[in-house]
Amino acid sequence: MVDADQTFVIVGGGLAGAKAAETLRAEGFSGRVILICDERDHPYERPPLSKGFLLGKEERDSVFVHEPAWYARHDVELHLGQTVDRIDRTAKTVRFGDDGTLVRYDRLLLVTGAEPRRLDIPGTGLAGVHHLRRLAHAERLRGVLQHLGRDNGHLVIAGAGWIGLEVAAAAREYGAEVTVIEPEPTPLHGVLGPELGNVFAQLHREHGVRFHFGARLTEIVGQDGMVLAVRTDDGEEHPAHDVLAAIGAAPRVALAEAAGLEIADRAHGGGILVDERLRTSDPDIFAAGDVASFPLGPSGTRLRVEHWANALNGGPAAARAMLGQDVTYDRVPYFFTDQYDLGMEYSGWAPPGTYDEVVIRGDAGKREFIAFWVREGRVLAGMNVNVWDVTEPIQNLIRSRARVNVDALSDPHVPLAGLVP
Structure with a gap:
């Protein structure tokens, strides 16, 4: 039975939020747990969106963290398709953006994640321009790759990071033509450096991917609302039927910033500043997952990590900290990829x-x-x-x-x- 004397609110319905709710119940918390998700889908894991699900090797239902009935069975009040537009730290309330409903909290967890960065160039409103962050994006992109593969169509990818390369691999497996445009001299340059970036460049070249390094997109050219080509800042033009913008993600900090919570500087990836307990500058508000900038061990360095393991482990760690347990979030950052x-x-x-x-x-x-x-x-x-x-x-x-x-x-x-x- 739920004890309504305490209410813990979780804003953000991804893996971190779902695992935090699970942990609260597993640790014996008997108060209200309210999980607010701005998507209409139940909380799901994101790695399959650019891997198995995108390739058609995993079913849609396989991406969800829990079966739909799990939430009611564990007395987690799940609000799908709802946004929070205001935190009142004095009154300790959050406000739903749709109807203005106020919900009081004793502890609040922000796991609002990140959103894909947008190309700020002409032509981004054309029908064939895509991003990949949400399940709906992956469903749409899977259909696009199937179509491109059947018709020998051409996909241009802006950005040779993890998402860009994983989608390039999937597109080639469908049979699409692929060109990747990247301003750095190698793929994954900001993570792996040139030494190991070249390993991935060679891998993709062996599978027919064309790279154009040292250049940025300046325009997406279209006709009748459809993509025809892209142009780069070095004067080149590349044929394209579809374009994927894979130029990184920005932490969704607007809600926290408006509430006056401390935000990390851009050198540390932005994000909501948290301590080793994943506690923000307000002792009753915590943050985890893609949106949190946390201290990386004794070095004093701060890091914001946008990978599955950080959400998987950060959500439960924040939940335990919310319960007053002695928590130190000091996990070594970890991520994985599968390409060909x-x-x-x-x-x-x-x-x-x-x-x-x-x-x-x-x-x-x-x-x-x-x-x-x-x-x-x-x-x-x-x-x-x-x-x-x-x-x-x-x-x-x-x-x-x-x-x-x-x-x-x-x-x-x-x-x-x-x-x-």
């Missing part, structure tokens, strides 16, 4: 400029290896490509902050576990 026959897991964080060298263990040419980003003998990040069951020792190396022997690190015959003091 390449499977990869990445742990840590080492953008260009933060490391001295990249150490390779295994055969990069065969795409069966582990890469380590190292600074002053310490492992900052590790990526295993088609090598499995090594995430735990890689993360232990990162957490230890210990100096390691680089020769041993690169030697596949030396157990990784033995490198951790």
